[in-house]
Amino acid sequence: QVQVVQSGAEVKKPGASVKVSCKVPGYSITEFSIHWVRQAPGKGLEWMGGFDAVNSKTVYSQRLEGRVTMTEDTSTDTAYMELSSLRSDDTAVYYCILDIPFDYWGLGTLVTVSS
Amino acid sequence: DIVMTQTPLSLPVTPGEPASISCRSSQSLLDSDDGYTHLDWFLQKPGQSPQLLIYMGSFRASGVPDRFSGSGSGTDFTLKISRVEAEDVGVYYCMQRREFPFTFGPGTTVDLK
Numbered sequence: 001q002v003q004v005v006q007s008g009a010e011v012k013k014p015g016a017s018v019k020v021s022c023k024v025p026g027y028s029i030t031e032f033s034i035h036w037v038r039q040a041p042g043k044g045l046e047w048m049g050g051f052d053a054v055n056s057k058t059v060y061s062q063r064l065e066g067r068v069t070m071t072e073d074t075s076t077d078t079a080y081m082e083l084s085s086l087r088s089d090d091t092a093v094y095y096c097i098l099d100i101p102f103d104y105w106g107l108g109t110l111v112t113v114s115s
Numbered sequence: 116d117i118v119m120t121q122t123p124l125s126l127p128v129t130p131g132e133p134a135s136i137s138c139r140s141s142q143s144l145l146d147s148d149d150g151y152t153h154l155d156w157f158l159q160k161p162g163q164s165p166q167l168l169i170y171m172g173s174f175r176a177s178g179v180p181d182r183f184s185g186s187g188s189g190t191d192f193t194l195k196i197s198r199v200e201a202e203d204v205g206v207y208y209c210m211q212r213r214e215f216p217f218t219f220g221p222g223t224t225v226d227l228k
Contacts (some may be wrong), residue, residue, distance in 0.1 A: 034150040035217075037165075045157075045165065045208055059215045095164060101212070102155060103176055105164040 002027070004106035006096050011101075011112045017084040020109045022096030029077040031100040034071060036081045038092040039108075048081070086113045092099060117142050117211050121220035127228040128199045138192040138209035144172075145189060153213040156194045157220075161204040169194065170206075171220045178221060184224055201227060 007021040022034065035050025049060035049070055058070050067081045083090060093108040135148060142148040144154045152172035153217055157165040167176040169185035182197040184228045204227060209220040 012147045031120070044206075045159075045210070045219040047210075052215065061216045088147065092160045094210075101167070101170050102157075102210075103170075108164055 002098065002104050004096055004098060004104050005110045006094075006106040009110040009112070011114065012086050014087055014113055014115055016086050016113075018111050019080055019082040020094050020096070020111070022079040022081070022106060023077060024098065024104075027077070028074070029072050029079050030074060034070070034072070034079045035097045035099050035102070036068075037095045037097060039095070040089070040092040043092075048094075050097075051071060058104060059086070083111075086111075088113050116217055117144075117213065117218050117223045119209055119211055119218050119220035120206075121209060123222065124223055128196075128203075128225055129228050130201055131198050134196045134199050134203075134225065136207050136209075136225075138187075138194070139195045140190045140192075140211050140213075142213070143189045144192075144211050144213040148177050149204050152188055152192075153211060154185075154187070154192050155210045155212060157210065158185075158203070158205050159208065160202075163205075165208065168203045182188055199225075 001079050005023045010018050010020040033053045037049040038047045067084050071080045091113045093110050095108045096106040098104040120139045122137045144152050154172045156169040159165040170177050173185045184195045186193050206222040206224050208222050
């Protein structure tokens with residue numbers, strides 16, 4: 001059974017960066033196209049970016065362009081989502097998703113931005 | 116960006132009765148290259164991660180009960196539950212993946228009457 005395992009909750013100050021990790025035990029991370037979606041408390045779902053398998057490149061939401069970076073470390077089979085210049089409205093649960101298609105979601109990582 | 120709207124935003128349901136949710140996109144979600152409609156439906160049960168119900172407009176995801184069905188084309192889509200069960204409560208989202216950025220509808224909250 002495919003599982004998506006994400007890193008634990010984080011508390012950050014405004015202006016800092018956060019890096020959330022995502023692993024799929026038993027699988028190479030390169031087998032999947034990874035996407036990230038976030039959900040602010042009590043709000044809906046927002047797509048942040050992901051791997052475009054057709055064009056073999058990572059695509060980001062323009063709303064977050066310049067602040068978000070999605071990477072993979074093939075030596076540890078880990079995907080990362082790093083968000084910089086954090087603001088209070090970045091407080092959200094961040095989900096890692098396997099695009100096969102969007103059928104496997106992690107449990108989410110709560111990132112709280114507070115001074 | 117493609118804008119997704121859903122109606123209703125709140126839907127009280129009676130177990131055993133049918134229910135339906137509409138989703139509309141600001142542009143057609145039909146990809147003429149592959150012939151597929153790039154519209155997915157998700158259910159987020161209370162306290163859980165969203166789960167895929169329907170992909171490509173009408174294909175049920177693995178393990179999804181057959182009481183769920185998706186239909187529609189172009190810009191208008193419908194998710195139907197033939198007979199609602201208590202476990203179906205939660206927030207339903209449609210999402211377009213016709214083009215980047217992928218965009219979600221605002222969600223429809225389904226709860227029991």
